[in-house]
Amino acid sequence: MKRSTREVMLSVDADEVFLPLVTAFVEKAANCFGLGMDESLRLTLASEEVFMHVCRVVMPSGGPVEIVCSNGGYYAQAVFSLPTDAFDMRAFNLTMTISMEDDADLDAMGLVIASRSVDRFLLNREEGRDLRLTLIKEKTYPMPVEVTPAAVGPLAKTSLRPPRPEEVKFLSQLAASYYDTRVLSDILLYPGKLLDMIRAGEYDSLAAVGNAGEIGGAIFWRRVGENTVECFGPYVFNQDPASNIAEELLEGCIGAVARTQFVAIINTRPTPEFSRRHFELLGTLDDYAPDGSSSRVEAWFRLLREDTGSTVWVHPRLDAFVRREYARLVLPREIRIDQPSGETLPRHSVLSAEFDRLQGRVTLRPMWPGADAEENIQRHVRLVAGEKILNIHFAVDLGQAWQTVFIPGLLDLGFEPRFILPYAGKGDVVVFQLGGKQA
Helix, strand or coil, X not given: CCCCCEEEEEEEECCHHHHHHHHHHHHHHHHHCCCCHHHHHHHHHHHHHHHHHHHHHXXXXXXXXXXXXXXXXXXXXXXXXXXXXXXXXXXXXXXXXXXXXXXXXXXXXHHXXXXXXXXXXXEECCCCCCEEEEEEEECCCCCCCCCCCCCCCCCCCCEEECCCHHHHHHHHHHHHHHCCCCCXXXXXXXXXXXXXXXXXXXXXXXXXECCCCCEEEEEEEEECCCCEEEEEEEEECCCCCCCCHHHHHHHHHHHHHHCCCCCEEEECCCCCCCCHHHCEEEEEEEEECCCCCEEEEEEEEEEXXXXXXXXXXXXXXXXXXXXXXXXXXCCCEEEEECCCCCCCCCCCCEEEEEEECCCCEEEEEEEECCCCHHHHHHHHHHHHHHCCCCEEEEEEECCCHHHHHHHHHHHHCCEEEEEEECCCCCCCEEEEEECCCCC
């Protein structure tokens, strides 16, 4: 699961005289990394606004700024490294609005433009290191043309191998024709994007292939944290119910991942063919559909080797849930209780929002702590509910002590902890769901 990336770096002083150099650098890098003209210009615009904000507001007296542009295969990114704590991140919230009468809002306007110009962003700062702001812009991929893939007949004998590039796109079409979107992973909706993700090492896959090259099924997987892989499928196409294809695909995936450093495999949206006997149940989510119906979606995991344990940071109000789940799953953890204790926090927190509109859900994640954590969650819930999204989830990384600041607000607003994903972030990740339909 080696990722193929290329990167280039520019180091300048926080001075607007270098703005033309910064914009030319990002634009040329994005072009070289395969972004189209529109995507390149959007990443360039975002980088321009960030650099101007750094020069005018964050570091007006100057200072070193490092910009690294990287090629992720299906995206390009620009990473700004800044030796400062004075960066107000609130403009990166989806809920941010600008008041023309507020000077602080006007100062943040460029960052709002930057946040809306890219597809994703990351914020992080480790102890003793620079602040890192990552701007990510993906390539634009067309939806597949609606064609009926060639019919797949029952196969008497199959073997497993990675699909060839042309087969990856064919697999995407097969899966879309055989599976409902409520089960289908969104990676299979854009054949070209899926192919680029596999080429970049973001995903791995196996196909069950007949003697004449017929494809009877497939499975995909990707890294999701420090030591965990998430698998999707297995997807089986018009095979005899007594066939072992699904079992063979799952065992092939487990075998491939077991030869790596990863500790666990999870599956959070299993297909009907998914073999539960290989895995342990983590928990369930309620999946609400626009027609008023609902169903339970199970999350499963399997340890691939002995879990030697880790440290997690837990808010007191989440302690009982976490201890119960770790005891049930027999996962060794050193649980450290942590919560804000009067220390100074940044004024504004930041949340990211990952939308899956086809499946009617959004997942919110903490990007930056702040004194307004509860109010920020409320603002995002109101916005998402207004978008008629029925399923609102929130993911908290127990490997990041600062994320405990969000727990009281989540619980007070009606979010319920549903299950723990082992090693799915820097540490284990707790998945919350807002109770009841939201629209």
